[in-house]
Amino acid sequence: DAKTTQPTSMDCAEGRAANLPCNHSTISGNEYVYWYRQIHSQGPQYIIHGLKNNETNEMASLIITEDRKSSTLILPHATLRDTAVYYCIVRALIQGAQKLVFGQGTRLTINP
């Protein structure tokens, strides 16, 4: 699985859009970009994933650059409950043990 690089921490004001970057310059053609978040004292929660097109769901939007070497997770109207560690993971959809390889993630703090 390709390695990802994320900022260690970020701050965002409540009500504003939070934009979390992720670099994955060694991503392969068959690898997807997944985003998870982990709120304090809880297990990781799936947010969104994509291959090359931009994706949007009820939680967030995912913007993947044309060369697929980086992506941005966007939380359009951040709330205090969005304070969490956000993990960007790159992996292929293969059979067998579909383990997730987590890095250290970005600690996002939403400020009132």
Add this chain to the structure above:
Amino acid sequence: ETGVTQSPTHLIKTRGQQVTLRCSSQSGHNTVSWYQQALGQGPQFIFQYYREEENGRGNFPPRFSGLQFPNYSSELNVNALELDDSALYLCASRVGGGRLDEQFFGPGTRLTVL
């Protein structure tokens, strides 16, 4: 609510002891994965069970072992505990062959080894 539960919530053990952690998977999910999360780090994959058989393992020594039962619940056993085993242990369940976005994590068991 994900439906994945873990017990106990917290546990304190001493070095050299053995511990068993339990995971009850979401209804209909036959695949369980276990992860170890040290303080300040991301979760690290320990192993995965599918239909009562281990079918994938991370870089953990044999003293980390597991079981999956016919109802798909699972146990993680750690023998000869070391101080570095202090961590949050997470399990995640999904349908075998199912999508990762349909995998759900439990809240974890916080193990402290003294």
